[in-house]
Amino acid sequence: MSGEPANKGVPVSGEVRTRIAPAPSGDLHVGNVRTALFSWAFARRHQGHFLLRVEDTDASRATDEAFAATQEILHWVGLDWDEGPGVGGPYAPYRQSERRAVYDGALARLEASGHAYRAYSTAEELAARKAAAVAQGAKPTPGYDGYDRDLTDAQRAAYAAAGRPYVLRFRMPAGSTTFTDLVRGEITIDHRQIPDFALTRSDGSPLYVLAAAVDDMAMRLTHIVRGEDLLAATPRQLALYEALDYPRERWPQFAHLPLIVADDGKPLSKRNGEVSLRWYRDHGFLPAAMLNYLALLGWSLAPDRELFSVEEMVAAFDLARVSRNPARFDLKKLEAINGEKIRAMAEEELGEQLRPWLQAAGYAVDPAVLRAGVPLVQSRMVRLTEAPTLLGFLLVPENEFRLVDADLLTADSEAPLQASRDALAGLPAWASDPIEQALRVALVEGLGLKPRRAFGPVRVAVTGRRISPPLFESIELLGRDRTLGRLDGALAEVRGR
């Protein structure tokens, strides 16, 4: 095959190992899932391994509910992991809260080798020092000022004797870090922008950068795919590799994905746009649509090609083709794709997808009615949530049937309703074609009504609504008894006013 595109992708040798490492402090959001999708697709593309690692080092924010919800959502969208909670793996456990010993070991090594030191300064003392320095004309420096870096032994002993709490800080070397980001290219960051960062809390528990770096090494990850917000944290992670003597040939490569922002360009948040994947699931979106749309936010399969399956994405995915611009989340586009996926589904499958929504709305779902109803609504739905509105009139018990759009029935409706009733009452064959014929003869030819005006009242009478699936098929599915009964009901409604 010479039609293959020029090979400019990310060169890969050896086994690929990627991960998604969410903090379980709430629902997985669209950014998490987009990152997971790209990371997963890259691993799958190269027959590698995809890991789920839960970053719950902050006990005050992590919850078991969120931990469970994370897995549930990942299952829902179909991003499966080869190692992680539930499936285990050679580097278990995969919950950072259960890996304390690993971090403590790394911390001890770092302190023993002098790469980490105890810092006793409180936040107040640090703020006071920085304010004083600025008052004397010094340029403000980012973060911690390095005060405890070169404490004398006597000072340390005094602090220790006083029982002052401390955190372990990393002794960031001078110079700068340059690395090649798979999506952004070469990045250089001057270490003057990176203060001696904290590795632990004052209770000794490990912080994100330490835990992530240690685990990425321990779990032999080869490619770190994450959000652009972590770009600036990369030199710290690299410095930790160096300090912990992690062999260069094992250092993972980094790929920082552009952020997903709300439709106003501001950060996506609970207040601004819907961020939770759970929300989309609960509002009738399909996993295939979510994945397809999320893939489009920063990646494209080929020119003029927007609809594709995850399998197609995996076959073509390449980190080197990921966009560098932040992408706005567009609900309209997601809905359009959801509609496309619905239309592309096999009828039986769509029926299965619709059933729970109908049941949740309180309808007893007759399999035969569902099977016959699906083709009537397949091209009319954008979200699965619309199923009850569209098909409810076929499933509702007669005594609960309501003329939702009763206001559309007027005195003028009486004639077409009565004529319809008469025409249908004696119709020999009950099928959509003869039904249509009979109604056209009775209303259009008989009463001289425009089709639009003729069928409107009938539609409302039979389905209860102004908007419905095709009328004649609907009448056929409803059956003669129910149809006549509803026409009678509508007539009574009209005459009773």
Add this chain to the structure above:
RNA sequence: GCUCCCAUCGUCUAGUGGCCUAGGACGCCGCCCUCUCAAGGCGGUAACACGGGUUCAAAUCCCGUUGGGAGUACCA
């Protein structure tokens, strides 16, 4: 403030120096089809942020400006 990143239709994007009078999709508008609403078909609206270079040739390379975004935690 400082550092880093980014910059093509309203939005997502194609574009890797000539194929670009810039292509597709969503949205929006119009027409067709039509029993409603969709779907479908056809057509339209609409962009290379700005200024300098480099080059025979720039949306594509370089510099600057402007505008966005991110980072600057004992969150992740």
